Amino acid sequence: MQDEYSIDKSRMRQSFHRAAKRYDAAAILQRQVREEMLSRLDVVKLKPGVILDAGCGTGHGLNALLQHYKSAQGIALDIAEGMLSRSRTLFPWFRFWQSKPRFVCADIESIPLATGSVDMVWSNLAMQWCNDLDAALQEFRRVLRPDGLLMFATLGPDTLKELRSASGADHTHVSRFIDMHDIGDAMTRAGFNAPVLDVMHYTLTYDTVESVMRDLKAIGAHNATAGRPKGLTGKGFLQKLRQGYEVFRQQGKLPATYEVVFVHAWTSSQPYTAPGSSPIQLMPRKAGVAV
Template identity: 80%
Template sequence: MHDAYWIDKARVRQSFHRASKSYDAAAILQRQVREEMLARLEVVKLQPDRILDAGCGTGHGLQALLQKFKGAHGVALDIAEGMLERAQTLFPRYRFWQTRPQFLCGDIEALPLATASVDMVWSNLAVQWCNDLDAALQEFRRVLRPNGLLMFATFGPDTLRELRAAGGQQHTHVSRFIDMHDIGDALTRAGFTAPVLDVMHYTLTYDSVESVMRDLKTIGAHNATAGRARGLLGKGFLQQLREGYEVFRQQGKLPATYEVVFVHAWVGNQPYAAPGSSSVQFVPRKSASTV
């Protein structure tokens, strides 16, 4: 039985599909995080042949990567078909790309890609929609070639703390986000080496609680947890939310805090081995010497 924070992937897919046309106008934080991730790539020595953007959204991250790594082949993967349709408009057939990216509709926890088929996995604020971090990281490890790079950003537990506090405990109003140290442990379990993790906090400000909720809806970030309230929320709850959020107002604005965990880690030079498997080495027996 799933707990209250189990994420309904069908609802996630539907929400982001519907939000695909309005996403870019409201995705302020996603743009800021993308620029930070690209800046961090400046000190990384890598020339990938094939790049996977896992949770590509409307495709701007992959577009920037293919501009940076000219000649590389791109794979754009997203759980929502609407996002992929928007992403395709960024990639005309003839420009600086040797070939158009491959567009795949799929789940990060079960990537529709062959083992050892990409040199770099990039994911900007998508991993938090996974139910099983270990499964997601195992999939990233599986599809990466030896000496490949994983780089992603995801939300930490301080994210939307104001909204969580204002909403009370009756239902789950905000997803559960994973601590940086737990992510580091999961990377080690998945077989990644030299992981580097750090945290940055971003604060967006709003005039009202309704504006906070509207922004989340516009980018498709609906509450998809199993413990969410079902049906329409009444005026009583909305009033409770307004009053609870007011205690955080500063200089006339309501803050929305986002804790972003930045991660990069490498795959060693050994080929991928599935969890629980082990290689068996056969050593030929020496023949008996004759006298």
Template identity: 85%
Template sequence: MQDVYQIDKTRMRQSFHRAAKQYDAAAILQRQVREEMLSRLDVVKLAPAVILDAGCGTGHGLHALLKHFKQARGVALDIAEGMLARTKTLFPWYRFWQAKPQMVCADIEAMPLATASVDMVWSNLAVQWCNDMDTVLQEFRRVLKPNGLLMFATLGPDTLKELRAASGHGHTHVSRFIDMHDIGDALTRAGFSAPVLDVMHYTLTYDTVESVMRDLKAIGAHNATAGRAKGLSGRGFLQQLRQGYEAFRHQGKLPATYEVVFVHAWTGSQPYTAPGTSPVQFMSSKPATQGA
């Protein structure tokens, strides 16, 4: 049976590609989360040589990271070419001691990067667009060097709870988001150590349901689940959505809640080993010598 929450990556890629030009104007939550993530770097002792921004969007996160870690080189990875094109505009030239970031158009779940090639993986609100958390974290663990840092933010189950409730039953209208505790378990399975996770809730407010939907469209957050309605929603659905959402109006505004899970974890000192394998230890065949 098909998972109705399975993300159609082709549709997702096209949505973010088309949204790239107007993305920054609507990415209010992404900016707030980015600033929160950057503030947490003040207590991190790390001097990365290579930083990967996985799901870089329009590149502002990587731009800030390279200003913070002036000795680092950057890798900007996104599934949408339009987003990478916008990222390039942030780096028309760069400091003489710091090369321009490398641009990689790829899926986070199958990154064309060498094993143990980066010191830090950063990802701001991109992981929720992947289909398998274990696959994502295994990829992050694979590309990180020993003693590397993983730092990401993703969306939790309370995200867009108002829209989910107002949409009613039937087709899927909001993606499935993973609970913080399940993310913690997946980090352990992927071989990360000392994981730290916490949750913050953000609420954006709007005058109308149409404004909520317009902002989601502007950042490319279209419904790309397998269980979405394949045809036009029609006036009947929109009227139902308006009526259902009105139940949440507070002080004249409609809320849109986002549960954001913040994560950081380390790889530890051991080199990466693929799932189901273990390092081979070679024993010396030379006989031990006895003292006189």
């Protein structure tokens, strides 16, 4: 039986593709999280040669990273071609200190890059769209070189708790988000060293439920779960949503809570080996022994 929270990647891709042109105007949380992630790099000792922005959106994260690491080359990866098209507009055809980034349309659960080809993987609020967190983290580990850095932010279980409560339990109106401790366990399984995780809560405020839904639509965050209602929700559902959300109104505003999990970890100094495999060690032949 299919998990009702499984993400329909085709629907997700279409949603983000359509939202690309208006994304930046509504991406308030994404901007705040990006600035927090960038501030954490101030204490990180790293001079990456190649940076992968996994789930790059409209490219502002990679643009900021290439300003920070001026000798680095960038790779912008996103599942939606519309997002990549917007990303391309941020970068001139050339800069005197570095070449134009590469743009790759792909799913972060299956990255079409060579093993050990990047020094840093960065991902701002994209991991919550994975169906298989272990697969995505294993791909990050695979493409990273020894002593490489993974830094990402994703959404935790308290995200949109008001909307989840107001919408009821008839369908999966809000995606399921992974707890910080489960993410930490997955990081260890993927082979990352001593992952560091912490949580911050952000609250955006709105006048109406319709404004909440409008912002989610503007950033492409449509309900893409397998258990979503397949027909039109209708006026009855919207009325129920308004009534259910009103209990959360404070000081005249409706809150939308986001739990953001920040993660960073390093790869070991050893080259990547696939799960279940081990490197073959060749012993030197002793002098005078015929083989």
